[in-house]
Amino acid sequence: MFNLSGKTAVITGGGSGIGRAISQLFARQGASVHIIELSAAAGQATADEIAAQGGRVQVHAADVSQQAQVAATFAAIGRVDILVNNAGIAHVGNVENTAEADFERVYQVNVKGAYNCLHAAVPLMKQHGGAILNLASIAAHVGLTDRFAYSMSKGAIFAMTLSVARDYLADNIRCNSVSPARVHTPFVDGFIAKNYAGQEAEIFDKLSQSQPIGRMGKPEEVAALALYLCSDEAGFVTGCDYPLDGGFIKLNT
Template identity: 75%
Template sequence: MFSLENKIAVITGGGSGIGKAIALLFARQGATVYIVELNLEAAQQVATEIKQTGGNAHAVAADVSDQQAVVNAFKQIGRIDILVNNAGIAHVGNVENTAAADFDRVYNVNVKGAYNCLYAAIPVMKQGNGGVILNMASIASHVGITDRFAYSMSKGAIYAMSMSVARDYLHSNIRCNSISPARVHTPFVDGFITKNYPGQEDEIFAKLSKSQPIGRMAEPEEVASLALYLCSDESGFITGADYPIDGGFIKLNN
């Protein structure tokens, strides 16, 4: 079950965190993985790690906010069976202290970046036998998160775009779903805590962990396992759905 043999999978932001975990798992399940990254060195490191364990992987340098760069990169890749729109950036702030430049930056990477990849991949999937698209949304797509105005905007857009694409391509054999994680323990989280709370790392980590009712953050590998299911043939009857992976945050955090 959950084999990705003979599948070509494109994973944006696959050089670290959740994207890296997805790339490693998909390769282990037999997919040929293309890691599309702004940070080519990080992508190459993950591709090397995959190859060392007998998998197939390629690093592709591209800025997802640049449509022509994405189109060119996807042309290089050729056939695409699976697209995981994972690349994204965070921002802390409410509407009053979110500068226009910061709002645009989050929009350009998180929203326009996903759009650019959809724009490039869907015609390729239509020419083939269809495909599967998985977009990385967030619990911020569903509930209010303090001081995450721009980020929440971007993830709400990801959720809405996922539903739209699922509807538009029902008859092209293209499925599209999204995942909405709560906090996931990634190097980004550790870096954020170290930068903003020096000397309080353990205390802040514990506080952030307990904000999930289950009492801890998710591990990237747990999100990757859900991604594997949604991109495998076993989920062939699922499209136009969002899957929270949130330790009970949305429903139980009362």
């Protein structure tokens, strides 16, 4: 089950965290993996790990917010069977203290970046069908304190997922999303260090306990769900969002 042999998978932000775990797992399951990364060095580090295990992988250094770079990258890749829109950035702030430049930066990477990849990949997928997975967030479904711009971007991801799923039913293109709660990645560690200097241990514990299950998720757990949703076994699943949240949305009281 969940064999991706013969499939070409494009994963954005595959150099660390969730994207790295998805890239590794998809390669182990037989996919030819293409990592699109702003940081070529981070992407290459993931690729080296995959290659050492006998996987097939290529790295493409590109900024997903730049349409010309994305279009050129997908043209070079050629065939796309799976697209995982994972690249993204975070931001802390409410509507009053979110500067226009910060709002625009979050929009450019999280929203326009996903759009750029969809815009480039869907025409290629129309030739033979395919599976798209977008990384949304619990922030698309519940109100989180001081996450105005981030929530905006992930709400857009959720809505785009439904739109693409509906528009391309006849082309055998499935589109789903995953909405993780807190997942322990280097991104989270850096985020805490940047925004809560001196309170790292306290904030880490607070964020861990905010999931009713009592801990953060693991990148590998997100990757496992991603594998199912992008595999042929999920051929009857489209236009769905999957909270991977340790009970955050439904079980918090």
